[in-house]
Amino acid sequence: MPNLPVKPSASSNLSQQSIEHEINTIYYLSLNARLFYKTGLDNIGNPGIRETFENLKDLHENVKNLLDGASFNTSLSTKKWIIERRPIAIIIKHPPKRLINRLIECEKLQSFHQLKVIQSTGDSHLRMALSALTAKQQTAIEQLEKHLVTLNQEKNKNTSSEKLGMKAA
Helix, strand or coil, X not given: CCCXXXXXXXXXXXXXXXXXXXXXXXXXXXXXXXXXXXXXXXXXXXXXXXXXXXXXXXXXXXHHHHCXXXXXXXXXXXXXXXXXXCCCCCCXXXXXXHHHHHHHHHHHHHHHHHHHHHHHECCHHHHHXXXXXXXXXXXXXXHHHHHHHHHHHHHHHHHHHHHCXXXXX
C-alpha cells in the first residue's frame, strides 16, 4: 500500500498492520456501496430517498478516491458480512423498510471502521479528510433514518385506513 501513509499516531492502540486492515476494509465497503447506490439511483421513485442515494454515492466515491491505493485484502468474515447484508442492486421504485434498515446497518459499520482509522492514524491529512467524510456519512445515516420513520408512518396510516374500511389516498 505505497500510496497510503498508515503510520500510527503516538496515542494509537492499533498497529500499522491493523490500520492497514481497517483502511482496506473501508475501501472494500466503499467500493461496494458506491456501486449499489449508483445502480439504484435510476429505479428510486421517492425524491428524498433518491437524493440520499445520490449523496451516498458521491460520499463513497470520495472515500474510495481518498483511499486509492488500498487493496481488497480485508478479512473473509468482513467480506462474508457484506455479501450477506448487501442489498440487491435491483431496487424497486419504493424501497421497503427492510432495505433501508440494511443500508443504515452497512453505513454504520463503515463509519465504525472509519472512526478507528481517524483515532489511530498519524497522518493528519488522512485524519482530517476521513473525519469530514465521516461527518457527511453520519448526516446521510440520519437522512436514511428519517426516511425509515416516514415509511413507517405511511404504513401505519394505510393500515389504519384499511381497518376503518377506507381506501388510502
